[in-house]
Amino acid sequence: MTSWVLFPRLHLAEIEDQSWCPSWLREHTHRALARMWQTSNSKNGSPATQACELILQTLGGVEQAAQFTFVDACAGAGGPTPLLEAKMNDRLTSSGYKPVDFVLTDLWPDIKAWEKISKHSEHISYIPEPIDATKPRRLAKEGTKECRIFNLCFHHFKDDAAEKVLSSAVQSTDAFMIFEMTHRTIPSLLNTTIVILSVFITTLYDFYWSPIHLLFTYIIPIAPLFYAVDGYVSCTRGRTAEETWALLRRQRGLDLSEWELRSGEQTALLPFGKLYWYSGVRKTIKKYSG
Template identity: 30%
Template sequence: MTTLLPRLHLFEFHDQAWCPAPLREALTDCVNAAWSFTGFWRNAVPHIEDLLDRTGERTILDLCSGSGGPVPRIVHAVAQQMPELRAELSDRFPKPGSLDALGPELRARVRYREQPVDALAVPAELAGLRTVFGAFHHFRPAQAVAMLRSASGSARALAVFEFQRRAMLRSLVPPMGLVGLSPLLAHWTAPRRWWRPVLTAIPVIPAMWAWDSFATIMRTYTPAELVELAEQARAPGYRWEVREARSDGPERITCLAGFPDPRGGVELIEY
């Protein structure tokens, strides 16, 4: 799938160190609401199950987790076949309180690491299948390659997921319309905050969310660009697969999967 739009590394409010904590929380809550109500997280489940089977891992280490993202839902779905599955969420700006709404069963399986974790310098002692949901576009090409090399160099499996594409029309068709409603949906999916209805009504949060959504589309890597990044992160005995769903509908997902494999190499797989 090709695009005529050049990649522009525009800034996003919520990944700026100067962004006030309440606004960063509000925007990451919008991201979480988007994952929840579009249902795109379900398209990641087969890839997660495949990598867990290939590697024998039973722990997911989620990077750039923000307000929790889709990992708790994925764990709930996958744990029916893998009851020993556990997950640890992490972020440069951790939000452990975002898991307070989880039920007792999921709280036993999913924890949020309170110490900040830089996705470009993951501590060696943190094991598990590394995942990145909707955040890979935040990294410039050199940083993205560094993240991939960190995984391939340590023989850790990595799965990067994006549901948007760098095409304005194709990224805004249903069910992406729900993404625009994320500031409202967050009132039901995120912890209650006194400032949320105020900053939504003004409307500070919707305006910042609109910009961040546009910037996200313009920063998103195409499958061909993901192949180029993976080529730079090649390592003996480690394989990269760019798995691209052809669908423009609810089945869409782009997965960059890396895992130890004697075949090595980089392959683009459209399905």
């Protein structure tokens, strides 16, 4: 069942998007998000596992998925990609296909986190230079198709930037997948409250060795305040499927006739965490030059 949308979309400012946002705060949330993607508390597995299944369904199964390179366009600290890659390649190799490659990119590359991730998997690489998702280049390995994935980041884009992100995907890739967990819905607001409170636990796990993180979480609660502001603000920025596809349809000259657009939502983290997904797949084969 589609969740009830409570109020019109707003694009209030997130602290994370400001150039003055301290990098330790960004790193703090990205680590927490990466952990959230891997947390499994339902029979359907973690959000990352569910994302893998959704991508497989969207692309039409393992045979089709085996033809792709997957680009995580706003990777943060890696988000779901380490687990997603392992699950995807398990599914492919157990069906007799070769493993596929994943590439991490971001406007603010987290090289430290990505080095660690790529050391653990020969199928995950990264681009160390900043790549703006509104003007990316095609990164698929030669002879493969490209699927661009946007994990928990599409709400960061104002409508004009979001239009560019989508039109670039339509013009230079073969598929794209958007995953969001913040939205203008009751489950999303409740889940965000749990994520905000979880900072008191995750800081101990991730940053027990760092006086600055401990000070600014438990004594002067800057980190929890940051989570609260950015968490609720990102909920107000969530888009419905209609609002997302309208960004594509209003672009003159953009040919969508070959594209199949779909969307849905499902519970990914009990009790309230919904995964909202929006997918696009090119139905025909396109040749790319350059």
